[in-house]
Amino acid sequence: MDGNKDRMIDSGNFHGGDDDGDLRRGPWTVEEDIALINYIANHGDGRWNLLARCAGLKRTGKSCRLRWLNYLRPDVRRGNITLEEQLLILDLHSRWGNRWSKIAQHLPGRTDNEIKNYWRTRVQKHAKQLKCDVNSKQFKDTMRYLWIPRLVERIQAAAGTTAVDGNGSYGSVAPPLMNGSDFVSTSQVTPSYASENSSSGGGSSDGTQGSSVSELTDCYNNFGCFSVGYGQDTAPPPPPPPPMQSSAVGFFNEGELDFQAMEQSSCEWLAEDGGVDTSENFWSTAGPGADYFWLLQQQLN
DNA sequence: AATGTGCCCAACCGCTGACCA
DNA sequence: CTGGTCAGCGGTTGGGCACAT
Numbered sequence A: 001m002d003g004n005k006d007r008m009i010d011s012g013n014f015h016g017g018d019d020d021g022d023l024r025r026g027p028w029t030v031e032e033d034i035a036l037i038n039y040i041a042n043h044g045d046g047r048w049n050l051l052a053r054c055a056g057l058k059r060t061g062k063s064c065r066l067r068w069l070n071y072l073r074p075d076v077r078r079g080n081i082t083l084e085e086q087l088l089i090l091d092l093h094s095r096w097g098n099r100w101s102k103i104a105q106h107l108p109g110r111t112d113n114e115i116k117n118y119w120r121t122r123v124q125k126h127a128k129q130l131k132c133d134v135n136s137k138q139f140k141d142t143m144r145y146l147w148i149p150r151l152v153e154r155i156q157a158a159a160g161t162t163a164v165d166g167n168g169s170y171g172s173v174a175p176p177l178m179n180g181s182d183f184v185s186t187s188q189v190t191p192s193y194a195s196e197n198s199s200s201g202g203g204s205s206d207g208t209q210g211s212s213v214s215e216l217t218d219c220y221n222n223f224g225c226f227s228v229g230y231g232q233d234t235a236p237p238p239p240p241p242p243p244m245q246s247s248a249v250g251f252f253n254e255g256e257l258d259f260q261a262m263e264q265s266s267c268e269w270l271a272e273d274g275g276v277d278t279s280e281n282f283w284s285t286a287g288p289g290a291d292y293f294w295l296l297q298q299q300l301n
Numbered sequence B: 001a002a003t004g005t006g007c008c009c010a011a012c013c014g015c016t017g018a019c020c021a
Numbered sequence C: 001c002t003g004g005t006c007a008g009c010g011g012t013t014g015g016g017c018a019c020a021t
Helices: A030-043 A048-054 A061-072 A083-096 A100-104 A112-129 A137-159 A213-223 A259-274 A290-300
Strands: none
Touching: A030 A048, A030 A061, A048 A061, A061 A112, A083 A100, A083 A112, A083 A137, A100 A112
8 A cells, every 4th residue: 555655756758649739647757846846935826827837837737736735735644544534534524425625624634635535445445345335324324323433432542531331332332323313414415505604715614613523522422423513504404313224235134234244344444544543644754655755855955 | 476456546537616808 | 698717626547556366
């Protein structure tokens, strides 16, 4: 994993010829990155097409913008998605669906692209393993009753504030959640985003304001569910979850969740990425891409 | 060692909305 | 109102890597 950190170094042209108007495509070279960083340092960003021309880059403005926002921006955070971030992503996605940029606003340093990739590669993969659609009720229930409680537990364990009953089984925790008064099931989220405060710089004045991890975990412990910001820009709270539907697939047998099987899968998932490190910071230590950025810094100095 | 397979993620593409003349 | 330009967003692609066979 993390293997392609520096694959774009000096990798030359991508997609071969396709030179519509002398424009380059594909991976960025160190020289291009330096040119872009230097130009933005001196002139700021924005007006990307103009920027691309003035910086002497044979790239579209779009490409420059994407490169800057997703990779070169100094505050971009790299490395593994932490448990806290996973929790936030699950929660925010349950409210907003695939509104990656909106979700990314609540994860400082993370890009919409990164979150989108995380969702597709990890979450959707597990939906596939469960043999259910990522938008299906079954999958949402799995997230809601298993993965999220498990994440909360692990976060708290990492913080040394264990507040979960001893046996660690969520088979016993899940039923109280069944009142489900607050937690949003995606199917309930009507995409009525019009009422949100859309001041693009803000990001903290909508329903999720302050949707920090600690608030999420606190809320979860107090009420057995999330309720942060719910209902401010969405439909009324969903009704209590009905019993599992029959015609179950994957972990849904005879109309009931197979919690054992689900929990096993949950453990595998959380162990495989969440259990590694919870605070890896790409910029501060050797991590994915560190060698590339080291090289970049050397070039800039 | 060679080959096959799956995963990850940077970058691209197409679409949409905002803005302006 | 219309047409053009630009920025931003979400979906998709494909190269490279790690691991399995």
